[in-house]
Amino acid sequence: MADSSRRNPSKPRISMKEIARRAGVAPMTVSRALADPDKVSPDTRARVLAVIEREGFIRNQIASAMSSTPSRRRMLGTMVPPLINSGIAEQVQGMSDACHEAGYQLLLIQGAFDPEAEEKAIRALLGWQPAGLILQAFVTSDSARHLLAAGEVAVVEISEIRGHEPIDMAVGVSNFDTAYAMTRHLIGKGYRRIGFASTPVHGNDRLQQRRIGYRQALVDHGHVYPGGLEIEVPITAQGGAAALVALSARDPELDVLFCSSDTLAIGAVQECHRRGWKIPGRMAIAGYGDMDLAAELYPRLTTLRIPRYQMGRRAVEQMLRRLKGEPELPRIVPMEFEIVERESA
Amino acid sequence: MADSSRRNPSKPRISMKEIARRAGVAPMTVSRALADPDKVSPDTRARVLAVIEREGFIRNQIASAMSSTPSRRRMLGTMVPPLINSGIAEQVQGMSDACHEAGYQLLLIQGAFDPEAEEKAIRALLGWQPAGLILQAFVTSDSARHLLAAGEVAVVEISEIRGHEPIDMAVGVSNFDTAYAMTRHLIGKGYRRIGFASTPVHGNDRLQQRRIGYRQALVDHGHVYPGGLEIEVPITAQGGAAALVALSARDPELDVLFCSSDTLAIGAVQECHRRGWKIPGRMAIAGYGDMDLAAELYPRLTTLRIPRYQMGRRAVEQMLRRLKGEPELPRIVPMEFEIVERESA
DNA sequence: CTGTTAGCGCGTTCAA
DNA sequence: TTGAACGCGCTAACAG
Numbered sequence: 001m002a003d004s005s006r007r008n009p010s011k012p013r014i015s016m017k018e019i020a021r022r023a024g025v026a027p028m029t030v031s032r033a034l035a036d037p038d039k040v041s042p043d044t045r046a047r048v049l050a051v052i053e054r055e056g057f058i059r060n061q062i063a064s065a066m067s068s069t070p071s072r073r074r075m076l077g078t079m080v081p082p083l084i085n086s087g088i089a090e091q092v093q094g095m096s097d098a099c100h101e102a103g104y105q106l107l108l109i110q111g112a113f114d115p116e117a118e119e120k121a122i123r124a125l126l127g128w129q130p131a132g133l134i135l136q137a138f139v140t141s142d143s144a145r146h147l148l149a150a151g152e153v154a155v156v157e158i159s160e161i162r163g164h165e166p167i168d169m170a171v172g173v174s175n176f177d178t179a180y181a182m183t184r185h186l187i188g189k190g191y192r193r194i195g196f197a198s199t200p201v202h203g204n205d206r207l208q209q210r211r212i213g214y215r216q217a218l219v220d221h222g223h224v225y226p227g228g229l230e231i232e233v234p235i236t237a238q239g240g241a242a243a244l245v246a247l248s249a250r251d252p253e254l255d256v257l258f259c260s261s262d263t264l265a266i267g268a269v270q271e272c273h274r275r276g277w278k279i280p281g282r283m284a285i286a287g288y289g290d291m292d293l294a295a296e297l298y299p300r301l302t303t304l305r306i307p308r309y310q311m312g313r314r315a316v317e318q319m320l321r322r323l324k325g326e327p328e329l330p331r332i333v334p335m336e337f338e339i340v341e342r343e344s345a
Numbered sequence: 346m347a348d349s350s351r352r353n354p355s356k357p358r359i360s361m362k363e364i365a366r367r368a369g370v371a372p373m374t375v376s377r378a379l380a381d382p383d384k385v386s387p388d389t390r391a392r393v394l395a396v397i398e399r400e401g402f403i404r405n406q407i408a409s410a411m412s413s414t415p416s417r418r419r420m421l422g423t424m425v426p427p428l429i430n431s432g433i434a435e436q437v438q439g440m441s442d443a444c445h446e447a448g449y450q451l452l453l454i455q456g457a458f459d460p461e462a463e464e465k466a467i468r469a470l471l472g473w474q475p476a477g478l479i480l481q482a483f484v485t486s487d488s489a490r491h492l493l494a495a496g497e498v499a500v501v502e503i504s505e506i507r508g509h510e511p512i513d514m515a516v517g518v519s520n521f522d523t524a525y526a527m528t529r530h531l532i533g534k535g536y537r538r539i540g541f542a543s544t545p546v547h548g549n550d551r552l553q554q555r556r557i558g559y560r561q562a563l564v565d566h567g568h569v570y571p572g573g574l575e576i577e578v579p580i581t582a583q584g585g586a587a588a589l590v591a592l593s594a595r596d597p598e599l600d601v602l603f604c605s606s607d608t609l610a611i612g613a614v615q616e617c618h619r620r621g622w623k624i625p626g627r628m629a630i631a632g633y634g635d636m637d638l639a640a641e642l643y644p645r646l647t648t649l650r651i652p653r654y655q656m657g658r659r660a661v662e663q664m665l666r667r668l669k670g671e672p673e674l675p676r677i678v679p680m681e682f683e684i685v686e687r688e689s690a
Numbered sequence: 691c692t693g694t695t696a697g698c699g700c701g702t703t704c705a706a
Numbered sequence: 707t708t709g710a711a712c713g714c715g716c717t718a719a720c721a722g
Contacts, residue, residue, distance in 0.1 A: 013471075013497065015699065026709045031701060041707060056492075061472040062410045063699035066714050072701085075473075084438050089429040096455045105469060107420075108453045110441045124450060126358075127406040128420075147401075152358065237641030263637075270643040273618070292608075293638060296582030298615040360715060371693045376717060386691060408715035411698050417717090 014055050023051040034059060035072075061105075065129060070153075071323045076316065077107045077125035078134040079118075084110075087289055087308050091136060091158065094312025102320055104131075115141030122147060132319045134158065135167075138205065154322050156315045160206045161332050169322065171315045171333040173306055175206045178337050179213030182258060182286060182304050185339050187221050191256040191284060194223065197243035197268070198260035199235040210260050210288070229254065233264065240267025241274075248283070256284035256345055262291040262303055269297060269344065284345035299343035306337050359400050368396040379404060380417075406450075410474060415498075416668045421661065422452045422470035423479045424463075429455075431636060432653050436481060436503060439657025447665055449476075460486030467492060477664045479503065480512075483550070499667050501660045505551045506677050514667065516660045516678040518651055520551045523682050524558030527603060527631060527649050530684050532566050536601040536629060539568065542588035542613070543605035544580040555605050555633070574599065578609065585612025586619075593628070601629035601690055607636040607648055614642060614689065629690035644688035651682050 020027040025044060033040045033048040040048070051057075065073045076099060080088055092108070099106050107128055109121045119141045125133060126147075132154040148155050148167045155168035162174040186194050196214045201207040211230065218224070231246055233239030240259055244267075248254045259265040265287030269279060277283050279299050287294055287303035294301035314333060321329055365372040370389060378385045378393040385393070396402075410418045421444060425433055437453070444451050452473055454466045464486045470478060471492075477499040493500050493512045500513035507519040531539050541559045546552040556575065563569070576591055578584035585604055589612075593599045604610040610632030614624060622628050624644050632639055632648035639646035659678055666674055 017699075027700080028702095028709060029707090032708085035701080039707075044707080058468050058472045060474060060699055062407055062474050063714095064701070065407045066411055066716090067699080067701040068714095069702080084434040086431050086434065089431065089434040092453075093429050093455065096453065100454065100466075100469070105473060106453050108437075108441065108451050109445065110438065121445075123403050124445070127403050128450060129405060129407050237638065263641075266638065267641055270641060273643045293582065293611065296608075296612055296615060298618045362715075372715085373694080373717075374692060377692085380717080384691075389691080405715055408698095409717075411700090412715080412717040413698090414718075 013060075014057055016057070016059065019048070019051050019055060019057050022055070023048045070129070071131055071325075073129060073131040074103055075105045075107055075128065075130045076132050076134060076319060077109065077128060077130035079109050079111045079121055079125065079137050081137045082110050082112050086291060087306075088136065090308040091312035091315075094309040094314075095134060095316050096312075098313040098316035098320075102316070104316075104320075111137030115144065119144040119147065126153065131323055132156065134315050134319060140203075154319060156319050158311055158315050160209055161334055162209055164205065166331055169318055169329075169331050169333070171311055171318055171335065173335050173337050175209035176213040176216070178288070178304055178306070179210035179258075179260075180217045181213075181337070182288070182339060183214045183217035184221065185341075186256055186258060186284075186286060186345060187217065187223065189284075189345070191345075192223075193225070193229065193251055193254045193256070194218065195229040195231070195243070195247040195251075195254050195257045196260070197231050197233055197240060197247070197257055197264050199239065199264070200232045207260060214258065225251070235261065235263065237263055237267030237270065240264030240269075241271035242267075244268040244271045244283070254283070256280070256286065258286045258288075260288050262287035262289045262294050262301065265301055265303065265344075266293065266297060269299075269301070279344050286345040290340055294340070295342065297344075302342045302345040303340050304337060305340050307335055311335050358405075359402050361402070361404065364393070364396050364400060364402050367400070368393045415474065416476055416670075418474060418476040419448055420450045420452055420473065420475045421477050421479060421664060422454070422473065422475035424454050424456045424466055424470065424482050426482045427456050427458055432634060432651075433481065435653040436657035436660075439654040439659075440479060440661050441657075443658040443661035443665075447661070449661075449665075456482030460489065464489040464492065471498065476668055477501065479660050479664060485548075499664060501664050503656055503660050505554055506679055507554055509550065511676055514663055514674075514676050514678070516656055516663055516680065518680050518682050520554035521558040521561070523633070523649055523651070524555035524603075524605075525562045526558075526682075527633070527684060528559045528562035529566065530686075531601055531603060531629075531631060531690060532562065532568065534629075534690070536690075537568075538570070538574065538596055538599045538601070539563065540574040540576070540588070540592040540596075540599050540602045541605070542576050542578055542585060542592070542602055542609050544584065544609070545577045552605055559603065570596070580606065580608065582608055582612030582615065585609030585614075586616035587612075589613040589616045589628070599628070601625070601631065603631045603633075605633050607632035607634040607639050607646065610646055610648065610689075611638065611642060614644075614646070624689050631690040635685055639685075640687065642689075647687045647690040648685050649682060650685050652680055656680050 016030050017027045020030045033045045112118050134156045136158045157170045159172045161172045162176050231243045233243045268285045287301045290303045290305035294303045361375050362372045365375045378390045457463050479501045481503045502515045504517045506517045507521050576588050578588045613630050632646045635648045635650035639648045
């Protein structure tokens with residue numbers, strides 16, 4: 001069993017006061033040597049830092065946060081969607097890297113599907129007095145938006161940026177533009193019957209925008225399919241397979257399926273294998289998201305890349321610039337995206 | 346531009362003292378109503394909680410943490426590997442869920458490949474005075490292990506549990522057992538020439554254990570391949586394809602490839618498609634990890650499932666039990682695993 | 691069951 | 707450039 005007696009959780013670590021004593025200065029000088037090195041003479045600073053190094057001093061961030069002014073606190077809170085997928089993980093990684101480079105820490109909380117739990121999550125985050133909040137889940141509950149709109153804390157949303165009024169600031173892509181671009185690309189490649197498979201769009205503005213982008217591109221290029229070639233399926237590869245089955249039954253001339261996520265696209269590709277359909281000879285498939293696997297499939301998947309890692313970084317950078325009080329800061333930061341053309345379409 | 350003037354980060358939120366005043370009690374009573382409800386009479390409690398609810402009070406966790414005894418602090422620190430993959434994301438999700446159910450928050454930091462940065466990351470975590478640490482990256486640096494072994498804080502490692510002396514506590518599987526089980530399974534299915542593809546094992550005890558498990562199972566069942574059927578490749582699907590190419594050239598009678606990760610296995614499957622090899626007729630493939638996609642590929646992948654979500658939860662539960670001072674707590678918690686037999690092998 | 695006192699370890703503010 | 711006093715908001719410890 002765990003020999004907890006050997007461990008000594010109550011032993012206090014060495015404090016700033018003690019460092020000060022050993023360096024022969026006042027605690028305040030140690031604090032300054034760490035926070036505003038310029039305000040301390042070079043040799044005092046050197047002496048203090050030497051002691052800190054030697055003793056392995058770790059500053060108590062809790063005490064620090066308690067006495068600091070809000071914008072100097074070195075913690076950012078983040079809420080991520082209740083289902084972590086690899087795309088979100090990349091974003092978190094970008095945020096994490098940017099945070100740590102700047103000496104910030106990331107307090108992570110998972111959002112929830114229901115508004116009440118979501119508000120609870122935001123309150124939990126706020127309890128830790130973060131310098132700012134980065135939200136990656138769509139904030140649905142009115143009271144949550146209200147809470148944040150009160151302006152106690154800076155907020156960056158990573159979200160759809162078209163037709164979305166940010167609570168404070170927003171970083172993201174226009175999903176309309178992305179889907180429009182991909183659809184136009186497929187039209188340009190000569191496909192005549194372009195299907196669109198998505199997971200349920202209700203309550204998801206990103207998917208709504210993608211579908212509208214798809215439709216608009218068709219209209220703008222004179223493609224009209226009586227009855228439509230759209231379908232909603234569950235967010236699994238099996239859903240993608242089902243979409244292919246259903247749409248190609250609805251229209252035997254379907255020659256390409258544009259999927260609103262790579263997961264669906266992968267399922268559609270597998271379904272083609274099962275049927276012995278050549279890709280892209282008999283059927284072409286386009287995805288969305290550029291998961292790692294998209295490049296490894298056979299055939300390799302044509303898809304749309306959103307720079308998720310960079311988006312995470314950018315969100316943190318935006319926050320830090322705000323905290324530094326930078327003027328003329330844009331509220332909305334659009335990110336670039338890219339169509340990745342491979343073999344599948 | 347961001348209208349930061351409208352936002353008011355300095356407006357202090359309502360405090361416990363103020364709640365106390367409005368409820369007609371002492372601040373301490375409010376504190377108790379929140380932390381130890383039993384120590385307050387039912388109607389005082391009701392009155393206090395009503396005011397809290399009405400005013401939307403959010404307790405300042407920073408102040409709370411500063412004055413609480415360490416084991417009562419409601420934050421756990423966690424270090425995750427520098428590359429977040431979906432498996433890790435699942436673990437984080439399990440940890441996150443377990444934390445939030447218990448009213449804890451998760452402070453997330455990414456580890457690093459070099460020991461110095463790793464130690465720095467741990468120090469950063471410790472600075473926030475977490476009640477405990479959950480480490481998902483293998484802690485390599487001696488000084489980091491030293492820092493933690495000093496016992497200031499409870500530690501749960503999510504790691505290999507065979508031949509690994511935990512810093513404090515550990516949760517995980519025996520990678521030896523998992524690979525042994527899969528190899529034996531393949532032998533039982535009648536395969537004669539079993540290849541083993543892994544990413545470089547050097548410095549990775551989990552992979553080392555898997556390879557040893559594979560070898561031991563062969564030996565125990567009288568399988569001997571002069572020259573061996575092992576190969577190390579990069580951790581990409583392309584690596585898996587390369588492994589298949591190389592090993593089947595080395596031994597044309599190779600009839601199954603056991604890959605140390607699903608990513609490799611997926612690459613190997615795609616390579617078979619390219620060659621027109623039937624799976625599992627001409628070649629069988631087994632993976633490790635049971636990624637989401639394993640069940641969606643064609644053919645569906647036979648693989649080994651490690652309950653990552655549960656592992657994350659279990660790690661947090663272990664920590665909380667320790668913090669509650671539970672006696673007779675085992676130091677090492679082995680997790681179950683499962684061979685998932687599908688079509689590919 | 692409730693209240694009072696003291697102090698957690700820093701950073702802010704002001705004085706030297 | 708450095709230091710001293712004070713307080714952040716809460717909880718431990720003790721008293722009533």
